[in-house]
Amino acid sequence: MKILLVGFGHVGRKVAEIMVMEKNKYPGLDVAAFSIAGIITRRHGSLMYPSVKDISGFIYQNQGKMTDKINPGEDIRSTTLRFIRECQYDVMVELSPLSISEKGEPAITYIREALTRGKHVVSANKGPVAFAYDELSNLASKNRVHFLFESAVMDGTPVFNLVHETLKGCTIDKISGILNSTTNFILSAMEDGVSFRSALRSAQEEGVTESDPSHDIEGWDAAVKITTLANVLMNAQLKPFEVKRTGISGITAETVHQSVSKNKRLKLIARAWRESGHVKAAVQPEEVGAEDPFSTIKGTSACLRIETDLMEPVMISQVYPKVKDTAYGIISDLLTIRETTNKPVP
Amino acid sequence: MKILLVGFGHVGRKVAEIMVMEKNKYPGLDVAAFSIAGIITRRHGSLMYPSVKDISGFIYQNQGKMTDKINPGEDIRSTTLRFIRECQYDVMVELSPLSISEKGEPAITYIREALTRGKHVVSANKGPVAFAYDELSNLASKNRVHFLFESAVMDGTPVFNLVHETLKGCTIDKISGILNSTTNFILSAMEDGVSFRSALRSAQEEGVTESDPSHDIEGWDAAVKITTLANVLMNAQLKPFEVKRTGISGITAETVHQSVSKNKRLKLIARAWRESGHVKAAVQPEEVGAEDPFSTIKGTSACLRIETDLMEPVMISQVYPKVKDTAYGIISDLLTIRETTNKPVP
Numbered sequence: 001m002k003i004l005l006v007g008f009g010h011v012g013r014k015v016a017e018i019m020v021m022e023k024n025k026y027p028g029l030d031v032a033a034f035s036i037a038g039i040i041t042r043r044h045g046s047l048m049y050p051s052v053k054d055i056s057g058f059i060y061q062n063q064g065k066m067t068d069k070i071n072p073g074e075d076i077r078s079t080t081l082r083f084i085r086e087c088q089y090d091v092m093v094e095l096s097p098l099s100i101s102e103k104g105e106p107a108i109t110y111i112r113e114a115l116t117r118g119k120h121v122v123s124a125n126k127g128p129v130a131f132a133y134d135e136l137s138n139l140a141s142k143n144r145v146h147f148l149f150e151s152a153v154m155d156g157t158p159v160f161n162l163v164h165e166t167l168k169g170c171t172i173d174k175i176s177g178i179l180n181s182t183t184n185f186i187l188s189a190m191e192d193g194v195s196f197r198s199a200l201r202s203a204q205e206e207g208v209t210e211s212d213p214s215h216d217i218e219g220w221d222a223a224v225k226i227t228t229l230a231n232v233l234m235n236a237q238l239k240p241f242e243v244k245r246t247g248i249s250g251i252t253a254e255t256v257h258q259s260v261s262k263n264k265r266l267k268l269i270a271r272a273w274r275e276s277g278h279v280k281a282a283v284q285p286e287e288v289g290a291e292d293p294f295s296t297i298k299g300t301s302a303c304l305r306i307e308t309d310l311m312e313p314v315m316i317s318q319v320y321p322k323v324k325d326t327a328y329g330i331i332s333d334l335l336t337i338r339e340t341t342n343k344p345v346p
Numbered sequence: 347m348k349i350l351l352v353g354f355g356h357v358g359r360k361v362a363e364i365m366v367m368e369k370n371k372y373p374g375l376d377v378a379a380f381s382i383a384g385i386i387t388r389r390h391g392s393l394m395y396p397s398v399k400d401i402s403g404f405i406y407q408n409q410g411k412m413t414d415k416i417n418p419g420e421d422i423r424s425t426t427l428r429f430i431r432e433c434q435y436d437v438m439v440e441l442s443p444l445s446i447s448e449k450g451e452p453a454i455t456y457i458r459e460a461l462t463r464g465k466h467v468v469s470a471n472k473g474p475v476a477f478a479y480d481e482l483s484n485l486a487s488k489n490r491v492h493f494l495f496e497s498a499v500m501d502g503t504p505v506f507n508l509v510h511e512t513l514k515g516c517t518i519d520k521i522s523g524i525l526n527s528t529t530n531f532i533l534s535a536m537e538d539g540v541s542f543r544s545a546l547r548s549a550q551e552e553g554v555t556e557s558d559p560s561h562d563i564e565g566w567d568a569a570v571k572i573t574t575l576a577n578v579l580m581n582a583q584l585k586p587f588e589v590k591r592t593g594i595s596g597i598t599a600e601t602v603h604q605s606v607s608k609n610k611r612l613k614l615i616a617r618a619w620r621e622s623g624h625v626k627a628a629v630q631p632e633e634v635g636a637e638d639p640f641s642t643i644k645g646t647s648a649c650l651r652i653e654t655d656l657m658e659p660v661m662i663s664q665v666y667p668k669v670k671d672t673a674y675g676i677i678s679d680l681l682t683i684r685e686t687t688n689k690p691v692p
Contacts, residue, residue, distance in 0.1 A: 026655050029515035156657050158512035165511035166504035168681045169375035170674070293663065296639040309372050310674040311502050313665040317639065321658050328516075328656040335514045 001338055002037035004087050004119075006080060006110055007095030008044070010207065011124055011151075013059045014327035015093065020055050031331070033338055037089040040080050042096075048087055077106050084113045091337055093330055094123040097211050100220050100240065104131035111136055111147070120145045122333040124326055126152035130227040130240050146337050151329025153179060153225045154302050157318040161332070163233050163306070170308035172233050176271040177304035178297045179225040181321075182209045182216035183248045183268040187285075188298045190256040191265065208300055218247035219268065219283040226270035226281045229304070234272060236279035244282040251285060259287050265295045293317075347684055348383035350433050350465075352426060352456055353441030354390065356553065357470055357497075359405045360673035361439065366401050377677070379684055383435040386426050388442075394433055423452050430459045437683055439676055440469040443557050446566050446586065450477035457482055457493070466491045468679040470672055472498035476573040476586050492683050497675025499525060499571045500648050503664040507678070509579050509652065516654035518579050522617040523650035524643045525571040527667075528555045528562035529594045529614040533631075534644045536602040537611065554646055564593035565614065565629040572616035572627045575650070580618060582625035589616075590628040597631060605633050611641045639663075 003019075005012045016039075019031045036055060040046035047054055074082070084092065092114040096107045104127035111121050111128050115136065123129070128136060129149050140147035153159050163172065178184050182203045189199035200217070203209050215221050223243040230236035248268055259266045264287045272281040288294045293315060297303045303317035318325065349365075351358050362385075365377045382401060386392035393400055420428070430438060438460040442453045450473035457467050457474050461482065469475070474482060475495050486493035499505050509518065524530055528549045535545035546563070549555050561567045569589040576582035594614055605612045610633045618627040634640045639661060643649045649663035664671065 026515065026517065028517040029656065157660050158508070161512040162504070162508070166507040166678070168678055169372065169377075171372065171374040290636060291642055291644065293639060293642040296637055296642055298637065310375065310677075311664075311671045312667050314503050315663045315665065317661045317663075318657070319659040319661065325657045331656075332512070332514055 001033050001091060001334070001341070002035055002089040003334070004038045004040075004084070004089040004092045004114075005036065005095065006040050006084070006092060007097075008039050008041040008058070009095065010323045011326045011330070012039070012093070012095045014323050015330050016055050017059055018324075018327055018331060020052055021059070029331070034334060038083060038087040040083045042076055046079060046083055048083070077109075080106070080110060081113055084110055085117070089119060090341075091120040091122060091334060093334075094121060094125055094128070095330075096125055098125060098127045098215065098221070098224060100127070100215060100224065104128045108132045108136070112139065115139045115143055115145060115147060118143050118145055120337050121147050122330055122337070123147075123149045124151040124330055125149075126224050126228045129232065130224040133228070133231040134237065146333075146340070148333035148336060149228075150333050151326045153228055154304060154316075154318055155321045155325035156327070156329035156332060157302070157316060157321070157325070158332075159229065159304055159316065160232055161336075162316060167306070167308060167311075167314075170310045172306060172308055174271070174273045174307040175226070175229055175233065175304060176269055177226075178267050178294060178302050179270050179304070180216055180219075180222040180268060181300035181302065182213060183219070183222070184297065184301070185299050186217075187248065187251070187256065187266050187268065190251070190253060191260055193253075195253065196251070217249050219245045220247075222268060222270045222283040223281070226272050226283060230272035230279050230281050234274070234279045236272065236281070238272075238279060238281055242281070244280075244284070246284040248285055262287075263290045264288060265290070267294055267297070269294065347379050347437060347680070347687070348381055348435040349680070350384045350386075350430070350435040350438045350460075351382065351441065352386050352430070352438060353443075354385050354387040354404070355441065356669045357672045357676070358385070358439070358441045360669050361676050362401050363405055364670075364673055364677060366398055367405070375677070380680060384429060384433040386429045388422055392425060392429055394429070423455075426452070426456060427459055430456055431463070435465060436687075437466040437468060437680060439680075440467060440471055440474070441676075442471055444471060444473045444561065444567070444570060446473070446561060446570065450474045454478045454482070458485065461485045461489055461491060461493060464489050464491055466683050467493050468676055468683070469493075469495045470497040470676055471495075472570050472574045475578065476570045479574070479577040480583065492679075492686070494679035494682060495574075496679050497672045499574055500650060500662075500664055501667045501671035502673070502675035502678060503648070503662060503667070503671070504678075505575065505650055505662065506578055507682075508662060513652070513654060513657075513660075516656045518652060518654055520617070520619045520653040521572075521575055521579065521650060522615055523572075524613050524640060524648050525616050525650070526562055526565075526568040526614060527646035527648065528559060529565070529568070530643065530647070531645050532563075533594065533597070533602065533612050533614065536597070536599060537606055539599075541599065542597070563595050565591045566593075568614055568616045568629040569627070572618050572629060576618035576625050576627050580620070580625045582618065582627070584618075584625060584627055588627070590626075590630070592630040594631055608633075609636045610634060611636070613640055613643070615640065
């Protein structure tokens with residue numbers, strides 16, 4: 001199964017490393033069927049049909065023949081689209097960063113192009129799902145290919161697969177969770193007396209934040225994630241701009257101290273629920289008690305609580321995820337596609 | 347898909363109620379394909395090809411024609427086996443209580459009989475999986491039928507499906523969890539100053555305990571559950587008797603008080619891990635800090651933490667499950683079987 005990687009930052013490199021360099025490291029993981037047909041980056045150029053040496057050079061020395069395929073004078077979007085059209089691959093893995101101001105573009109255009117050409121798409125980018133889920137999932141069905149995005153929320157921890165594969169028959173009534181690492185990292189650090197500014201700087205140094213940290217701080221990342229979850233799991237047809245949203249920029253050391261003194265914790269909580277025939281969503285800082293499982297979600301950890309009609313609430317959480325967790329989410333989607341390539345896609 | 351229910355206590359009745367009486371109550375759940383071909387109970391007799399009226403009479407008035415099919419002089423095991431041989435069904439749902447002293451019998455015999463006859467088996471009983479997983483799963487494969495038991499641990503909350511369907515390619519290195527409701531209920535109540543004896547009585551009154559509460563108190567139920575998980579998820583080939591096991595009968599009000607005064611909680615924790623090529627398991631009371639997610643698992647709630655080679659730890663938990671949760675676990679297994687009946691079973 002030939003893979004085109006659109007984006008080659010930390011996550012793309014880790015995916016390539018596991019598939020190419022570490023293919024025998026994980027005894028339960030069979031990636032023998034996967035190969036990398038192309039890599040395209042925003043800043044380092046592109047590479048069609050790279051050799052193992054090309055890939056390893058790029059991952060480990062940040063160098064290689066990455067720039068030799070760009071047409072002079074062509075902008076990056078045109079180059080990427082040309083690549084998506086010309087390269088021979090089975091699955092496009094879309095790894096570009098979230099763009100709120102561009103409403104999920106240019107990733108939506110890239111994904112639309114690949115799906116139209118009958119290619120499967122795996123995306124770690126939640127933007128296209130939040131802004132264009134109905135269009136893209138219908139396009140995928142029409143072309144009998146997969147459009148999967150397990151790693152878009154909570155990295156490799158199953159949330160979409162959890163509901164689709166293991167909660168069959170359940171109708172989701174409500175979801176709530178701590179979904180943004182940066183704000184949770186900052187709020188956890190502030191509980192320990194670290195200032196907002198200094199906590200934000202640490203988060204940036206540790207590579208936890210989005211490219212633009214205001215996305216995190218103002219609750220946009222969480223709003224896009226709850227929209228993604230609500231659209232896919234609750235058929236919400238929401239847009240991120242419709243989420244009632246309060247970020248954490250108004251949270252002071254004093255607010256945090258007051259909560260801690262009551263044995264409570266401030267958490268940025270995203271919620272979606274059904275209300276008079278519609279799905280509503282909100283993101284806001286909330287005080288949770290020490291007995292609440294959300295209070296133990298620290299630093300970059302995350303969680304999702306799912307309420308259904310057939311069971312009492314179920315919660316899934318991840319503990320201090322690393323970049324490998326996101327890479328695994330992508331690989332798990334690739335395994336799903338490989339499993340079903342001989343079967344008709346529903 | 348015709349179903350034979352072996353056992354008709356709270357769980358069996360709830361399964362029947364959802365499938366027969368409430369078939370239109372849950373918008374996402376399609377149980378139209380299911381019908382009940384037979385019911386056999388230990389104390390109330392048996393019923394082959396019951397009508398809706400027969401089933402509703404039994405569920406709601408605890409009466410019906412349940413006793414009219416028992417042969418005089420035949421013991422319950424022979425009657426059950428005869429039923430399993432004579433009744434026309436596609437799936438046997440095995441709901442008998444756990445028997446430690448009989449090492450999972452008579453359920454193992456019932457399941458072996460059904461699998462040998464080419465019938466799928468769904469079991470809510472962890473005994474057969476803990477004591478005879480290899481034999482029964484091999485027999486199922488050989489006969490190209492399913493042997494599923496999602497509800498045997500943590501009711502309907504996905505644990506087996508979670509790993510098989512959503513953590514593909516991961517090797518499980520360690521698992522740990524709070525798996526027994528009775529002991530967790532008692533320890534939670536003792537934190538609030540309730541005596542061991544009185545907490546146990548409440549647990550019994552609320553129907554939380556196993557038929558024999560010493561199974562819970564002495565850690566047998568948790569030992570059987572961790573064995574089940576280790577055998578299925580880690581290929582452990584363990585027996586429950588090999589689990590290093592300490593129950594909570596030695597826990598006094600003072601021990602609990604000491605933990606609480608240090609802002610800690612006592613929890614009965616079950617663990618399985620790899621050690622020099624083998625899988626080991628233990629069940630024992632442990633002190634957990636207030637920051638540990640396990641500390642927020644209260645009363646009858648439960649959780650499982652899963653450590654793999656491809657991700658940082660993932661945890662799934664359930665909040666105060668009810669009998670419907672167990673019934674849903676069985677129904678989710680039935681849905682899995684229905685989905686795959688037209689495809690070859692791996």
